[in-house]
Amino acid sequence: MLISVISDTHLPSIFRNPDGLGPELGKFLSQTDLIIHAGDVVRPSILDWCEQFAPVKCAKGNNDEFDDPRAEDKLLLELLGWRIGVVHELRPEDRPMSELIFQAFPEESVDSLDVLISGDTHVPRLEYRDDVLFVNSGSPTLPYHLEWRHGSAALLNLTSDGIAAEIVSLGETPDRPNPIETSSLVIHR
Template structure:
């Protein structure tokens, strides 16, 4: 199973649409995870044209999106569990994501917020921040991630463009 992972798309203000590079890169995935700061719900519908979507709301998403999506979710991917959160706290986004799932048994945590890609295994749990495909801030390139889930485990690759 291949899972596309995005976060911090921020579509609706100065960012008008998802980039072609992202949409092309997600074609063929089995599932898409969006880790928040979506802003406009049509982003979810656009991604659903490619694959089913699991999403959580971020700190920039309005009350409706937060109520509709929630801010924490655990999904099954094969025999593995993936935790999804936005991960508030700027440079502490990883620590906030870790704390969010500290009492849960998960194999992977997907988070966003910092716009900085991250792909590391800590104490047996894979932590993945896909960065942002629309607002790279201090990063050199835009990014998203692909998770590969099979019987041997979960791995991630950050994709840059």
């Protein structure tokens, strides 16, 4: 199962939807079975835009003051036997995984999640620590809080035996270089 992870689209703004930056994000999303948005969507029309490519699940961010059945304050998903938690904000991200999980899901034990996804920082992060895959996809539209340009997303390839995860650069914007450094890792049960 291919899952795309995005966060912090912050649209509409100067663009109505991500197509304003070009087709790259749409092409990326169209190859996946599920889109997880880790918040700061801003308007549900962006979830509509995403849904033309694949089903969407969203954890609301601090800029998401709307009601939509696709968006919840936080998400707990089970996909192919993997438990995935999604929440928008987990700063600072370098704390022990037990603290991050307790902040996001105080009712869950530390060993109950396999994957923890967050957003908010606009900076991609991919690491495996304390037996949990931590994913922050960065922002596809405002990487590192720089002016509008192509940024990053994350791709999770789930099987019942493992997860291949990567941070993906969504290309270049003329005269605005993409600051993203790609990374990848594979975990097995």
